[in-house]
Structures are given as C-alpha cells and as structure tokens.
Amino acid sequence: MSFVIKVGMASCGLAAGAMDVYLAIKQHIQSSDLPVILKKTACIGMCFEEPIVEFWGLEQGRIALGKVDPQTIGSLMDDYLAGKQVQGNVILAEKQEGVHNELFGEQVRIVLRNCGVIDPESLADYEAAGGYQALAKALKMDRKKIIEEVKDSGLRGRGGAGFSTGMKWSFCHAAKGDKKYVVCNADEGDPGAFMDRSVLEGDPHSIIEGMIIGAYAMGAGEGYIYCRAEYPLAIKHLKDAIEAATARGYLGKKILGTSFDFELHIKEGAGAFVCGEETALMASIEGKRGMPTIRPPFPAESGLWGKPTNINNVETWANISWIISNGAAAYRKYGTEKSPGTKVFALAGKIANSGLIEVPMGISIRDVIYKVGGGMKTESPFKAVQLGGPSGGCIPASLLDTTVDYDSITKTGAIMGSGGMVVMDENTCMVDVARFFLNFTQNESCGKCTFCRIGTRRMLEILTAITEGKGSLEDIEKLEALAVNIIKGSLCGLGQTAPNPVLTTLRYFKNEYLAHITEKRCPAGVCTALLKYEIIPDKCIGCTACARKCPVNCIAGSVKQVHVIDQGRCIKCGACYSTCKFNAIKKG
Amino acid sequence: MQTAFSKLDAVIAKYHGRKGALIPLMQEVQELEGFLSQATMRYLSEQMQIPAAEIYGVATFYSMFRLKPKGRHTIRMCKGTACHVSGANGISMALREALNLGEGEETTADNNFTLMEVACLGCCSLAPVIMIDERTFGKLTPEKIPAILEKFAFVQEEK
Numbered sequence: 086m087s088f089v090i091k092v093g094m095a096s097c098g099l100a101a102g103a104m105d106v107y108l109a110i111k112q113h114i115q116s117s118d119l120p121v122i123l124k125k126t127a128c129i130g131m132c133f134e135e136p137i138v139e140f141w142g143l144e145q146g147r148i149a150l151g152k153v154d155p156q157t158i159g160s161l162m163d164d165y166l167a168g169k170q171v172q173g174n175v176i177l178a179e180k181q182e183g184v185h186n187e188l189f190g191e192q193v194r195i196v197l198r199n200c201g202v203i204d205p206e207s208l209a210d211y212e213a214a215g216g217y218q219a220l221a222k223a224l225k226m227d228r229k230k231i232i233e234e235v236k237d238s239g240l241r242g243r244g245g246a247g248f249s250t251g252m253k254w255s256f257c258h259a260a261k262g263d264k265k266y267v268v269c270n271a272d273e274g275d276p277g278a279f280m281d282r283s284v285l286e287g288d289p290h291s292i293i294e295g296m297i298i299g300a301y302a303m304g305a306g307e308g309y310i311y312c313r314a315e316y317p318l319a320i321k322h323l324k325d326a327i328e329a330a331t332a333r334g335y336l337g338k339k340i341l342g343t344s345f346d347f348e349l350h351i352k353e354g355a356g357a358f359v360c361g362e363e364t365a366l367m368a369s370i371e372g373k374r375g376m377p378t379i380r381p382p383f384p385a386e387s388g389l390w391g392k393p394t395n396i397n398n399v400e401t402w403a404n405i406s407w408i409i410s411n412g413a414a415a416y417r418k419y420g421t422e423k424s425p426g427t428k429v430f431a432l433a434g435k436i437a438n439s440g441l442i443e444v445p446m447g448i449s450i451r452d453v454i455y456k457v458g459g460g461m462k463t464e465s466p467f468k469a470v471q472l473g474g475p476s477g478g479c480i481p482a483s484l485l486d487t488t489v490d491y492d493s494i495t496k497t498g499a500i501m502g503s504g505g506m507v508v509m510d511e512n513t514c515m516v517d518v519a520r521f522f523l524n525f526t527q528n529e530s531c532g533k534c535t536f537c538r539i540g541t542r543r544m545l546e547i548l549t550a551i552t553e554g555k556g557s558l559e560d561i562e563k564l565e566a567l568a569v570n571i572i573k574g575s576l577c578g579l580g581q582t583a584p585n586p587v588l589t590t591l592r593y594f595k596n597e598y599l600a601h602i603t604e605k606r607c608p609a610g611v612c613t614a615l616l617k618y619e620i621i622p623d624k625c626i627g628c629t630a631c632a633r634k635c636p637v638n639c640i641a642g643s644v645k646q647v648h649v650i651d652q653g654r655c656i657k658c659g660a661c662y663s664t665c666k667f668n669a670i671k672k673g
Numbered sequence: 674m675q676t677a678f679s680k681l682d683a684v685i686a687k688y689h690g691r692k693g694a695l696i697p698l699m700q701e702v703q704e705l706e707g708f709l710s711q712a713t714m715r716y717l718s719e720q721m722q723i724p725a726a727e728i729y730g731v732a733t734f735y736s737m738f739r740l741k742p743k744g745r746h747t748i749r750m751c752k753g754t755a756c757h758v759s760g761a762n763g764i765s766m767a768l769r770e771a772l773n774l775g776e777g778e779e780t781t782a783d784n785n786f787t788l789m790e791v792a793c794l795g796c797c798s799l800a801p802v803i804m805i806d807e808r809t810f811g812k813l814t815p816e817k818i819p820a821i822l823e824k825f826a827f828v829q830e831e832k
Contacts (some may be wrong), residue, residue, distance in 0.1 A: 279795035353697065357735050372726075434759070
C-alpha cells in the first residue's frame with residue numbers, strides 16, 4: 086500500500102481555504118520527493134472542520150484531520166509516513182482516538198456513499214467503487230421489472246413532496262409518445278440547503294447513472310440536468326462527468342453494446358426559485374419565463390415540448406443505482422414502513438457541527454440535532470428547528486421527538502422538504518424568521534396567481550409592521566385569513582406552502598407575536614425597532630469603555646460615574662453591549 | 674454599429690436553430706458585455722426572430738440578468754436562512770456603509786463594486802458569507818468588512 090492523501094475540495098472546503106492546503110501538500114511532496122499520491126475529493130460532510138485532509142494507506146489506517154493549517158500539514162505528513170501516531174486535530178480515525186468518531190455512528194450513507202471518498206472528477210474512481218455496475222445490470226433487466234423494483238423500494242421523491250418515485254416512473258412509462266424526456270431537478274433554491282450541491286460536486290456520476298437507468302426503464306432518449314448557476318463547481322463536475330461517461334460508452338449511442346441510446350444535457354438556471362417547481366422548470370428549459378402551468382396534464386403525459394417527461398430531484402436519482410444493485414428489500418431495511426431509506430440533511434444555523442449528514446428515516450429530530458449534529462453551538466438553548474425552507478416550518482423544542490418521516494413531519498405543520506435543517510436558539514426571533522421567509526417568497530413569486538403575488542406582499546407588510554412595533558391584535562387574524570386564501574388560491578407549491586413559516590410560528594410561538602404587539606418588545610432582541618440598550622446604574626463602574634466604543638457617541642458620562650445612553654441617538658448596533666465587561670448593559 | 678455586434682454574431686450563430694436556446698444565449702451574451710442593453714436585446718430579437726418583448730420578459734424574470742452595467746467587482750451577499758440567523762443583516766449594513774450605497778443602490782460611484790443580494794451561496798456552515806467575484810469570505814463580522822474590501826480596491830489602484 087502507498088500513502089494516499091485526500092483533500093476535501095468542494096465549495097465549502099475551498100471557501101475555508103482548502104486550495105492553500107492542497108498547494109502546501111503538493112509543495113511538500115515535491116520538495117521532499119515523498120512517495121505520496123495526492124488526490125482531490127469533495128465533501129465528507131463535516132463542514133465545521135474544513136479544510137479537511139485525509140491520510141490513508143499506511144499501518145496507522147485512515148485518519149482525517151480538521152481545520153488544517155497549510156503551515157503545519159507538512160510535518161504531520163512526515164509523522165504519518167514515519168509510522169508515528171499523528172497528533173494535531175484528528176477528527177476521524179480508524180485506529181486511534183478521533184474527536185468525532187462517534188458522530189458517524191448514527192449515519193447510514195447511501196446517497197453520500199462516495200461523497201468525500203472518491204475523486205469526483207475521476208470516472209475510474211467511481212467505477213472502482215462499483216459505479217455503473219447497476220446500469221449494466223439494469224440493461225439486462227426487463228423495463229417493467231426495473232420500475233417494479235423502484236416501486237417496491239418505497240423510494241419517495243426527495244425534493245420534498247414525497248410522491249412515490251416508482252409510481253411516477255410507471256406513469257411516464259405508460260404514456261404514449263415517440264419521444265420522452267427525463268429531467269434532474271438540481272435547482273436547489275431553498276436558502277439554507279446545500280445537500281444537492283454536495284452530491285453534484287462530490288459524486289456526479291451517481292446522478293448520471295440513476296438517470297440513464299430511469300431513461301432506459303421509461304423509454305426516454307434524452308435528458309436534462311437543470312442546475313442552478315450559483316453552483317459553478319457542480320456544473321463543472323457534471324460537464325466533465327458527462328463527457329467521461331460518453332467517452333466510455335455509458336452515454337450516447339448503443340449504450341454498453343445494447344440498442345439503447347441516451348443523450349444528456351445540462352441547463353443552467355438563471356436565478357428563479359419558482360423554477361424548482363416542475364412545470365416552471367420545464368418552461369425554463371424551453372427558454373421561457375419560468376411560470377408554472379395547471380396540472381393536469383401532468384408532465385408524465387405532456388411535459389417538455391409537449392412530450393412525456395419524468396422529473397426527479399438530485400437525491401432521488403442518486404438513490405437509484407444503489408437500489409438496483411442491492412435490491413428493494415435491502416433498501417427497506419432502513420427507514421420506516423411508509424418512508425423507507427435514508428434522508429440527507431444540511432445542518433446549519435446555531436448547531437455545533439454544521440454540515441452534511443445522511444440518516445435513516447425514522448430517527449428522531451432530537452437525535453439528529455444532539456447525536457449527529459453535536460448539539461447547540463453556544464450556551465444559548467435550543468428554540469426551534471426550521472425544516473423545508475420557505476415552504477416549511479419551525480418545529481419547537483416540545484416536538485423534538487418527532488420522527489423524521491414524511492407523514493410525522495407534515496403533522497407538525499412543517500414539511501420534510503429537500504433537507505435543509507436550520508437550528509435556532511434563544512437569540513432568534515421567530516417573528517423575524519417568519520418575516521424573512523415571507524420576504525423571500527414574496528420576492529420569488531412569479532406573479533401568475535393573484536393570491537400568491539399580492540397576498541404574500543400583504544402578509545409581509547403585516548409582519549414588518551409587527552417587527553417594528555406597529556402591529557395590532559387583529560393582524561394575527563388577518564395573517565391567518567390570508568394564509569388560508571393563499572394556500573387555496575395558488576396554482577403551484579410556492580404559493581401553496583408560502584404561508585407555512587407564518588402558520589407554524591403562530592402555532593408554536595404565538596407569545597412572541599403577542600410580545601411584539603402588546604408589549605412592543607422583541608424577546609430575542611433581534612428586531613432593532615423594538616430594541617433598547619440601557620445601562621444598569623448599580624453595575625456600571627464608569628470605566629468609559631462603552632462610551633469610547635460607541636460609533637455615534639451617544640453614551641454620556643465621565644470616569645467613575647454612571648453612564649447614560651441617549652436613546653434618541655442610539656443606532657442599536659450593540660457595540661456597547663459586547664464591550665461591557667461588567668454586564669452593566671441591558672438589552673431588551 | 675455592425676462591428677460592435679460582431680462578437681455577438683458569433684454567439685448567436687452558435688445557438689441558432691437550437692431548441693430552448695434563448696436563456697443560455699442570453700447568459701453568454703451577458704457574459705460578453707456584463708449586462709443586457711436595450712440595443713443588444715433588440716439586435717438579438719432581430720437575429721433570432723424572437724419578439725423583443727419575449728426577450729425582455731425573460732431578462733426581467735430571472736434575477737441573473739442585468740439591465741444595467743456592473744462594477745469591476747461583484748459582491749454577492751448571502752441572504753440565506755443560516756446567514757440570516759447568524760447576523761447577515763449586520764454584514765449588509767456594514768457593506769452598504771463602507772461602499773457608501775443607499776437603499777436600493779447597487780453599484781458604487783467609482784464603478785468598482787456592485788453589491789447583489791443572493792438567496793443562498795450554499796456555504797451555510799461558514800455563515801454569514803459573502804462572495805467577491807470568485808472568492809468566498811465566511812464567518813464574517815461587520816468589523817471585518819473594510820479590510821476585505823480594501824483588498825479589492827488596491828488591485829484597482831495598481832492598474
């Protein structure tokens with residue numbers, strides 16, 4: 086065995102400085118003429134430890150190092166090469182203590198099986214990990230048998246809606262048409278979600294293989310991957326992967342010597358959240374404004390350019406080859422009866438270990454946050470977790486034991502969504518969060534349906550007024566009435582789910598709304614219009630630290646005298662609050 | 674007029690007759706000029722035999738298309754959920770303050786920076802995040818902003 090070094094170089098790793106680390110390692114290998122194979126890989130999911138470097142191949146086994154410093158990585162390499170136990174920030178290790186060894190215990194990696202393991206730019210790496218064997222197997226199977234297998238696996242659409250993938254495929258299979266299309270929805274627009282980006286960057290072939298198998302089963306000759314343009318690295322990896330797969334005979338004419346032809350294209354999105362909706366997405370591929378259309382007809386009958394079309398999301402496609410290789414029964418070993426398999430989540434916000442995880446369905450949200458995610462980032466206690474982005478809702482502490490499956494999460498008023506999980510602590514204002522999402526959906530409404538276009542704007546105005554202390558109790562009724570009508574009066578998922586963040590926060594955090602309305606107070610201290618910084622006379626020792634820090638010079642008081650903040654001039658920046666060492670400043 | 678459009682012609686020729694080509698064509702054209710001017714959109718309309726209204730409709734629908742010229746450097750300010758709960762508003766205020774941009778203004782008077790707010794850059798674990806051109810800056814605090822902007826101002830003076 087030889088010494089192999091892998092550097093995590095997905096977007097998040099690069100943003101944390103992985104390129105400098107990579108170059109430092111390369112430099113060290115060249116200058117010391119070391120027998121080392123240096124490879125790039127993508128995201129292993131522990132974004133909070135980026136940049137991450139992994140050593141393997143020698144006696145000490147695999148070890149992963151976190152927060153790697155380009156200055157010290159060389160000496161760590163030398164230690165490993167010399168057979169010494171590697172010191173430094175060891176996060177995962179086979180044969181020694183790794184600080185996060187236990188975090189992987191609850192995870193099951195099906196979709197992320199290759200992410201952070203293989204070099205996403207190497208087809209040979211993917212093949213060595215068993216890649217394209219499912220395709221070879223599928224091409225020998227009866228088309229209906231493939232669809233049966235997917236149906237039996239119980240796989241449900243991972244884009245969020247949770248419709249049976251096998252059923253969807255069977256509709257498209259049954260549709261009559263001289264030409265059919267398959268589409269991969271990679272327009273991950275939820276703010277706070279990066280699951281699809283990680284799979285696209287880290288294992289593009291798994292998505293491509295899933296699509297080829299699906300195309301074969303449904304009889305489609307052409308496919309599109311609609312990827313948001315904000316993910317340049319994902320697009321690059323996809324383009325390279327398509328080229329490599331075509332050269333190798335997995336794509337193009339007479340795939341693997343059969344009579345099946347399939348061509349795959351990439352379409353870059355141009356920045357419109359509504360294009361995640363399937364009919365809008367198809368309009369966008371056709372080069373039009375991405376506005377949803379009435380269903381029926383469903384895409385399975387009349388989709389792209391009027392032809393039968395099947396659309397699945399990135400994570401759904403990435404499951405397919407595993408299911409074909411291992412069988413539906415193996416897939417059903419994970420998860421619950423109605424929601425089999427695993428789900429990928431992007432953990433973010435006030436959580437200790439933000440990053441990408443994959444857990445079996447049926448795990449409780451509490452375990453996801455406290456076991457896999459390592460709990461809260463700071464001492465501020467947990468307040469809520471937001472699931473499903475602008476279409477989802479906030480789940481409070483009292484419901485932390487809700488299990489992760491489509492039906493249980495829907496019962497809370499949130500939705501499974503595509504997998505963004507943003508953890509919020511006591512310093513998060515729930516009215517502000519609702520306003521944040523409404524601002525988003527209001528901006529992204531395509532304008533076709535009146536209730537979505539104008540209704541979301543009215544809701545946003547009401548929420549803004551509440552956060553500014555100008556709300557009244559009637560506003561709560563107005564919000565609820567508007568919510569019901571927007572849901573009823575909207576054509577697509579964007580409008581139908583836009584009120585969810587407001588409805589769930591009203592349901593679980595009504596007291597915060599009331600505090601804003603009746604007491605003109607923001608309990609979390611977020612809404613600046615309601616915020617007030619005051620000096621507690623008993624605690625102030627007159628050190629002048631706050632007065633010197635204040636950017637608008639609105640704190641009066643000389644040495645050893647109690648200071649006073651001029652409320653009229655205070656801009657509520659909080660500089661005094663964070664400067665005071667005596668806790669003499671009250672925020673509220 | 675004709676010479677100004679010669680580069681455009683090459684791009685148009687590449688996409689002519691392809692189905693669903695309008696958006697990628699417009700993306701590539703915008704890449705050339707930094708934005709889509711009225712004259713360019715009219716020219717595209719004539720050459721592609723697509724009504725100008727349809728082109729304008731697409732240009733205004735997608736947030737990526739710009740109808741105004743862009744500054745030398747583009748700052749993408751992430752407004753995703755994770756960034757929002759980690760203090761993106763403070764970063765946004767610090768940026769506007771440092772760049773002397775009023776509400777609704779995007780490009781600085783010296784044309785060096787264009788500030789854009791984007792939904793999510795997908796680097797949630799580094800929140801709050803901004804991206805200047807191709808470089809990402811994470812775990813920001815308002816105090817860090819002036820020094821970061823300084824790096825890009827310096828490059829401009831050197832030229």
